[in-house]
Amino acid sequence: MVEEIQFYEPDELHGFLSNFSPSPITLSNVVWPTSEHYYQAQKFDDPDIQNEILHAPTPDEAFRLSRHYANKVKKDWMDVRHAVMRYIVFEKFRQNNQLAHLLVSTGDKLLTEHSHKDSYWGDGGDGKGQNELGKILMEVRDYFAEREPYNLVHFVDSAKLPTQWGTFQMYGFVEQSTGKEHLALVYGELDANQPPLIRLHSECLTGDALFSARCDCGFQLSRAMENIVNAGSGVLFYLRQEGRGIGLINKIRAYHLQDNGADTVEANEALGFAADMRDYSFCRGMLSFLNIKSVNLMTNNPRKVKALEKAGIDINKRVALQEGNNPHNNGYLKTKAAKLGHMFDDAFIK
Numbered sequence: 001m002v003e004e005i006q007f008y009e010p011d012e013l014h015g016f017l018s019n020f021s022p023s024p025i026t027l028s029n030v031v032w033p034t035s036e037h038y039y040q041a042q043k044f045d046d047p048d049i050q051n052e053i054l055h056a057p058t059p060d061e062a063f064r065l066s067r068h069y070a071n072k073v074k075k076d077w078m079d080v081r082h083a084v085m086r087y088i089v090f091e092k093f094r095q096n097n098q099l100a101h102l103l104v105s106t107g108d109k110l111l112t113e114h115s116h117k118d119s120y121w122g123d124g125g126d127g128k129g130q131n132e133l134g135k136i137l138m139e140v141r142d143y144f145a146e147r148e149p150y151n152l153v154h155f156v157d158s159a160k161l162p163t164q165w166g167t168f169q170m171y172g173f174v175e176q177s178t179g180k181e182h183l184a185l186v187y188g189e190l191d192a193n194q195p196p197l198i199r200l201h202s203e204c205l206t207g208d209a210l211f212s213a214r215c216d217c218g219f220q221l222s223r224a225m226e227n228i229v230n231a232g233s234g235v236l237f238y239l240r241q242e243g244r245g246i247g248l249i250n251k252i253r254a255y256h257l258q259d260n261g262a263d264t265v266e267a268n269e270a271l272g273f274a275a276d277m278r279d280y281s282f283c284r285g286m287l288s289f290l291n292i293k294s295v296n297l298m299t300n301n302p303r304k305v306k307a308l309e310k311a312g313i314d315i316n317k318r319v320a321l322q323e324g325n326n327p328h329n330n331g332y333l334k335t336k337a338a339k340l341g342h343m344f345d346d347a348f349i350k
């Protein structure tokens, strides 16, 4: 059975699908507060009426005004209204990344405007209406669903994550090509005009959760979260790429080889893997969801810098994250510098 999403009021679940949802759309330097404002204004040739509808304080008022001027609606309106609706709904999502991601995240569910007032755009309340708005939304969804960055990850849900440093908002994503589950922990309000402080942190169960001193991961993770909170805002991306992409069990095998004298690169290669198997291209989907185009990136790893640049993300600044050097990981850190190009100060790994 096909699953269905019914929407109507903008403040309800899936309210972003409604034309009444507050999603400004800019057309020829004019900012329309909602798609409803634009749609209602197009019924009229009279620029004064259009302007009055443009400046209506709410979409309900824009709707009311169109009824008030019903005798002035242009002659061919019924012929063009569908094209007008399709155009403005497409623009609403094209101009707002997060909404386009949310739309794609509805998958292949049937989208229905559940309106007892409207049996053309909606289902008429009894399910017998034409649901033309739902059909347009599904068309627009098909368009974005096959394009990057919308097809890289699907956003699933979001919740608070209180930590010892402060409360983050945690966003859960599924990577489309692998099914892996990734997180973005957002702290504070992101300013669209300021590059946020971010960290792309690859999962290390042993370092992040089990206090391992064999690597620097756990130390970097806590410092990155602390730095983000101290900066007032930022994002920690927690990427499920355990063991530089070889997985936890293979990492144990690699550790075993290292216990017998191999370094971290030799161990990966002895197991038949490249030194670093990670691919960061899907991160573009999460960054796009959060509307991030430029970042201050906490990393010592040149591959992360290159990967983000390749994904079209501007690196405004690289911020070093040199943490946790200890007798158990000193050799590992030196190999990361010598063989993987990690950028450490001499004083840090001496």
Ligand SMILES: Nc1nc(O)c(N)c(N[C@@H]2O[C@H](COP(=O)(O)O)[C@@H](O)[C@H]2O)n1
Pocket: 202, 203, 204, 205, 214, 215, 217, 241, 242, 243, 244, 245, 246, 251, 254, 255, 258, 264, 268, 301
């Ligand atoms: N394959 C492998 N061998 C080792 O010896 C390791 N210590 C790891 N650790 C993994 O490396 C990732 C973190 O590296 P960066 O600091 O981001 O360069 C993380 O996935 C660890 O699990 N892997």
Ligand SMILES: [Zn+2]
Pocket: 204, 206, 207, 208, 215, 216, 217, 218
């Ligand atoms: Zn680690």
